[in-house]
Amino acid sequence: MQPSAITVRSVYKSFGKTRAVNGLSFTVKQAECFGLLGPNGAGKTTMMKMVYGKAERDASPEGVINVLGFDPQYNPLNVRHLLGVVPQDDNLDGELNVYQNLSLFAKFYGLTGSAAEIAIGHLIETMELTDKKRSKIRELSGGMKRRLIIARALLNNPKILILDEPTTGLDPQVRHMIWDKLRLMKKSGITMLLTTHYMEEAFQLCDNLIIMHKGQMIIEGQPRELLAKSIEKYVLDIVNKDSTDKIFDCLNSPAIRADLSTETLHIYSSNIEALNEIASRLKPGDYFLRAANLEDLFIKTTGRALDDAG
Amino acid sequence: MTTRDSYPSLAMRLYSVWYRHMRVYRSNLLSNGLPPFLEPLIFLAGIGLGLGRYVPAFGSVPYVTFLAMGLPVTTAMMTASFECTFGTFINLEFHKVYDGMLAAPITVNNLIIGEMLWAGTKGFFFAFAVVAVTVPFGIIPLPGGLIAPFIGFITGLMFASLSLVVTSYVKTISFFNFYFTGFLSPMFFLSGVVYPLEELPDALKYLAEALPLTHPVRLARAMCMRQLSAALLFDVLYIAAFITLCGYVALKRLRRRLID
Structure with missing residues (x-):
């Protein structure tokens, strides 16, 4: 069996009285894409920062973080040399152009001269930024900036790529393009640790994922398996709340699970007949019947309450 | 492409941090590079020649020369202080530049020391600019004046380390006004730049000796x-x-700001 790329065991992280990460354990295998999912404030970014030594875990003899054989807290240079980070914020040097941003960063890895030129040229091409090589950062669109940040993270040919919400705020075209690039990288053997709020993204990219809530792991598994095992197959979304009176008597059936948000009633069931029967009593525009997805599982496990504290 | 076996050496890491700052500075060469040469001219013309006519020569040197010999040091102080207060704060809080750098094989200490070396370099450059514009007028004597840029470098290091300590406490950028108006400006008048300290009453003389600016000015x-x-x-x-002391405190305190 291949050794794991990242091992996290019993890790805690507090900010004052708040526990951002509360006894988290997980293992990321080599060359897999591992997703950290969870609502805002669940501790995803903090966990990622601990993986590359940008944050330090609470002192505890049980707590372990091992990245390719190194503890990021004590050997940050070894770890950062082997991995690339795509942060949530765009932290490019706004005064410089695309090429300069990359060559500056290449120096941080000790990459200079023709070796740097080759690596940069290759990445600019891969990320489809050739036309923008000499453009200043402020002339780039959001999608181009993201691609540049990913290129920057790849400069040293990393073994692990850390992606903190890599496609947030991007249009579908760019998002799909970035997914394709990430798939290619995974194929080439790069291990990925990914956070995202897009369940579709997690479903598309992740081999394994965990859903976190309040610093703890709620559920772990492969996306398809989780969908098969941990949530009903179908959902009936009733968008007109007034029409729920007509089906009130059905809600106690053991075949279904009902979940009411402020304006919508969601009825989950693996039995499509049961849902069809409820739907037949409603007006066509009042409901949608669809297959359950990762987002439904996410809401089932983390609840509907907003938790924006983080 | 292959990954290098090991992360870059300490010298390379410090150089790459220094280089980053130099590269960004150089990208606006005209607006960044011209003022250091103009400012001492304006200052010396206004204060030195204007005021100097009413002030008798200090010992063997005319007043404008007396003043000009302190100027490489004060200008180095100001540029390093700006760099490591407003500059550092903006990189830290607004542009998140350091967050990016700390994802590469750079430690917090590399980052801070590289920043100090860069501020020292700016001190050197600004002091050099003062010497360069005053020497043709015979205001600063040669060859002694050639040492001034090196003292500018050391002054840059001093005020970089002090300013980084100040920055480590600052949560709001306007707070730096206290440092500049409340500390650096008064110190300018109390450190033997504009008049010799020998004339001061004893209490102020001791105070002047305690202030950091006095010492590089005297050396220069x-x-x-x-x-x-x-x-x-x-x-x-x-x-x-x-x-050493300020640098140590800056490293300790900024570490807490940079690593969660």
Whole structure:
């Protein structure tokens, strides 16, 4: 069996009285894409920062973080040399152009001269930024900036790529393009640790994922398996709340699970007949019947309450 | 492409941080590079020639020369202070530049020391600019004046380390006004730049000796005048201790700001 790329065991992280990460354990295998999912404030970014030594875990003899054989807290240079980070914020040097941003960063890895030129040229091409090589950062669109940040993270040919919400705020075209690039990288053997709020993204990219809530792991598994095992197959979304009176008597059936948000009633069931029967009593525009997805599982496990504290 | 076996050496890491700052500075060469040459001219024309006509010569040198010998040091102080207060704060809080750098094989210490070296370099450059524009007018004597940029470098290190300590406490950018108006500006008038300290009452003389700016100013003047004495060793020691102490505190405190 291949050794794991990242091992996290019993890790805690507090900010004052708040526990951002509360006894988290997980293992990321080599060359897999591992997703950290969870609502805002669940501790995803903090966990990622601990993986590359940008944050330090609470002192505890049980707590372990091992990245390719190194503890990021004590050997940050070894770890950062082997991995690339795509942060949530765009932290490019706004005064410089695309090429300069990359060559500056290449120096941080000790990459200079023709070796740097080759690596940069290759990445600019891969990320489809050739036309923008000499453009200043402020002339780039959001999608181009993201691609540049990913290129920057790849400069040293990393073994692990850390992606903190890599496609947030991007249009579908760019998002799909970035997914394709990430798939290619995974194929080439790069291990990925990914956070995202897009369940579709997690479903598309992740081999394994965990859903976190309040610093703890709620559920772990492969996306398809989780969908098969941990949530009903179908959902009936009733968008007109007034029409729920007509089906009130059905809600106690053991075949279904009902979940009411402020304006919508969601009825989950693996039995499509049961849902069809409820739907037949409603007006066509009042409901949608669809297959359950990762987002439904996410809401089932983390609840509907907003938790924006983080 | 292959990954290098090991992360870059300490020298390379410090150089790459220094290089980053130099590269960004250089990208606006005209607006960044011209003022250091114009400012001393304006200052010396306004204060030195204007006011200097009413002030008798100080010992063997005209007033404008007396003033000009301190100027490389004060200008180095100001540029390093700006760099490591507003500059550092903006990189830290607004542009998140350091967050990016800390994802590469750079430690917090590399980052801070590289920043200090860059501020020292700016001190050197700004002091050099003062020497360059004053020497043609015969205001700063040669060859002693050639040492001034090196004292500018050391002054840059001093005020970089002090300013980084200040920055480590600052949550709101306007707070720096206290540092500039409340500390640096008064110190300018109390450190033997505009008048000799010998004339001051004893209490103020002691205060002046405690202030950091006094020591590089005295060194610079002694070098320009080529009047070396053993007493200057005290200034050298003060400067070394100041950089070490402030640098250490800056490293400790900024670490907490940069690593969660």
